[in-house]
Amino acid sequence: MSATARIAIAASLCAVAAPALAQEITINSFGGAYEEAHRKCVIDPFTAETGAKVNIVTAYSADAFAQLRAQKDAPQYDVIHFSGGQEIVAASEGLLVPVTEELVPALADLYDFAKAGVAKGEGPAYQIAAVGLVVASDKVPSEPTKWADLMKPEYAEHLVLTDISNGYGMIGLLMLNQVAGGTLENIQPGLDAVGKLLDAGAVVVSKSPEIQAEFAQNDAWIAPYASDYAFTLKKAGLNVKFIQGEEGTPASFITANLVAGRDNVELASKFIAKELSPEAQACFSEALRYTPTNAKTELSDEVAADVVYGADAAKGLMRFDPRVIEANRSAWTEAFAKTIAR
Amino acid sequence: MTDRRETWLLLLPGLALLVLGFVLPIARMLVLSAQGPDGYTTEHFARFFQDSFYPSVLWRTVYLSALITAVCAVVGFPLAYIMARSGPRVRLWLVIMVILPLMTSVVVRTFGWMVLLARSGPISSTLRDFGLVGRSFQLMHTETAIVLGMVQVLLPFMVLSLLGVIIRLDPRLEEAARTMGCSFLQTMRRVVLPLAAPGLLAGSILVFTLSASSFVTPALLGGPRIEMLAGSIYKNVTQTLDWNFAAAQAVILFAGIALLLIPYLRLGRRAHG
Numbered sequence: 001m002s003a004t005a006r007i008a009i010a011a012s013l014c015a016v017a018a019p020a021l022a023q024e025i026t027i028n029s030f031g032g033a034y035e036e037a038h039r040k041c042v043i044d045p046f047t048a049e050t051g052a053k054v055n056i057v058t059a060y061s062a063d064a065f066a067q068l069r070a071q072k073d074a075p076q077y078d079v080i081h082f083s084g085g086q087e088i089v090a091a092s093e094g095l096l097v098p099v100t101e102e103l104v105p106a107l108a109d110l111y112d113f114a115k116a117g118v119a120k121g122e123g124p125a126y127q128i129a130a131v132g133l134v135v136a137s138d139k140v141p142s143e144p145t146k147w148a149d150l151m152k153p154e155y156a157e158h159l160v161l162t163d164i165s166n167g168y169g170m171i172g173l174l175m176l177n178q179v180a181g182g183t184l185e186n187i188q189p190g191l192d193a194v195g196k197l198l199d200a201g202a203v204v205v206s207k208s209p210e211i212q213a214e215f216a217q218n219d220a221w222i223a224p225y226a227s228d229y230a231f232t233l234k235k236a237g238l239n240v241k242f243i244q245g246e247e248g249t250p251a252s253f254i255t256a257n258l259v260a261g262r263d264n265v266e267l268a269s270k271f272i273a274k275e276l277s278p279e280a281q282a283c284f285s286e287a288l289r290y291t292p293t294n295a296k297t298e299l300s301d302e303v304a305a306d307v308v309y310g311a312d313a314a315k316g317l318m319r320f321d322p323r324v325i326e327a328n329r330s331a332w333t334e335a336f337a338k339t340i341a342r
Numbered sequence: 343m344t345d346r347r348e349t350w351l352l353l354l355p356g357l358a359l360l361v362l363g364f365v366l367p368i369a370r371m372l373v374l375s376a377q378g379p380d381g382y383t384t385e386h387f388a389r390f391f392q393d394s395f396y397p398s399v400l401w402r403t404v405y406l407s408a409l410i411t412a413v414c415a416v417v418g419f420p421l422a423y424i425m426a427r428s429g430p431r432v433r434l435w436l437v438i439m440v441i442l443p444l445m446t447s448v449v450v451r452t453f454g455w456m457v458l459l460a461r462s463g464p465i466s467s468t469l470r471d472f473g474l475v476g477r478s479f480q481l482m483h484t485e486t487a488i489v490l491g492m493v494q495v496l497l498p499f500m501v502l503s504l505l506g507v508i509i510r511l512d513p514r515l516e517e518a519a520r521t522m523g524c525s526f527l528q529t530m531r532r533v534v535l536p537l538a539a540p541g542l543l544a545g546s547i548l549v550f551t552l553s554a555s556s557f558v559t560p561a562l563l564g565g566p567r568i569e570m571l572a573g574s575i576y577k578n579v580t581q582t583l584d585w586n587f588a589a590a591q592a593v594i595l596f597a598g599i600a601l602l603l604i605p606y607l608r609l610g611r612r613a614h615g
Contacts, residue, residue, distance in 0.1 A: 163566040206566045217462035330582035
């Protein structure tokens, strides 16, 4: 089915649904603090404005995607959120309805990178989890400014790396690899860099709470990790700062997607419009320190200092192709395990 | 005739459970481990042995499990003996103390160890205060940490297996040995230990197989850099979704344990007379 045909069907569905608007949509959220913020910033205001009920299913991207695929003939979600690039595959398999400016006018205000895949039927990114350098600013003798600084010997014993089973750990490795001269076709330079850092005294952890433990108890100075987690550390009372490396800021995109084959596309579109609105994005940044994708979002100075914010900063954002990551995950995981094995 | 039919009827639920819960999954695992994109293949096994990484993970699994078993036996035997020879009230309390750790989640217990063994934990900081170790010393993410954590988790299995046997030994045998001139330690070595061998064997088999197949404690205490086979299998199943290779590793672990158990079982048969 062509994209235009799909839009036509979606539009006709709206027309049919309009008189008796189905006052209920089903979405997925990611649980915990994320879901709490989701409720506060998007779901509750949305319900207040439209009177529609929002059913929330707690499901991470991979699970949500598996459900979407399994329910192909009778989908249960109206809006589905992904953080691992699943929308690229979902769109190519025809599981999504393209989000258009007719359906969601706020799309016009998004930064270009956030809607790069919209033409291909992928949902827009409503938040960005940027990966940079999480730095204990009170302890580090001189603050790093670029990714290459990670290789400085004076940091080595105070450096925390994350296993690539963790999404941010994967992004951090790929960035380290790029800085070391590697590409997505060849991550050996990145692995060699990791090997060197470990020999010099860096530690590897596999779960984010361990990063907190390293900073709180073990005199860690620097960890390549995400801005939202830097804020978690801050809230825990640690004096940390999120620094964007000069070479660029790799990011994980959180997208909102319209599911194909549902009969209340209009209401679902309104929900996505709410997520893309400057107020909702400011609220999300305030609560969790994700980067907003709507250029009109205004943040307080305090929040702005912790996230990638503004047109100039957003220019540095980059995304490693999630399809390449997926295709290589098994081989890279094994190669990484061999690199770090004692 | 009816007798036999009744026996079969009684066996049926257990057998059905065994077939459903053990035989079928194992068969499926065997098939998976040899399945390739086009028909049957040995490539997953070849991948395991292509360089020294996976064999070294297997070796670590075997020797750490053996070490954990040995420590459990050395710690558990005196404990079980004292439990068997003390009065019923004291024994009850000792049994409760031994079993108590089994009543909390393994993750919670492991987190306790993580606090104790961390770089700023009491053990590392005390050693550092005495100037015995360097600034970045920690027991976390070492094989020692895995052994400590696993021994705590698995000690009850060893102690309870030993207790069941020692408690049934006639104390008069020991008294006889003592009156015949054996010292306490000689009595232990020549009378109690040989008679308790079946319990020691049963406990060792339990502890060894459980530690070879556990992954939560080793993953948390050993960290990502010290891998054991069960953790590697878990990673292949849940993260890289490489089920064929995971199955091949599971078959190798299974075969490895089975090979080690055969001599043990022989010993067991002899110990039972």
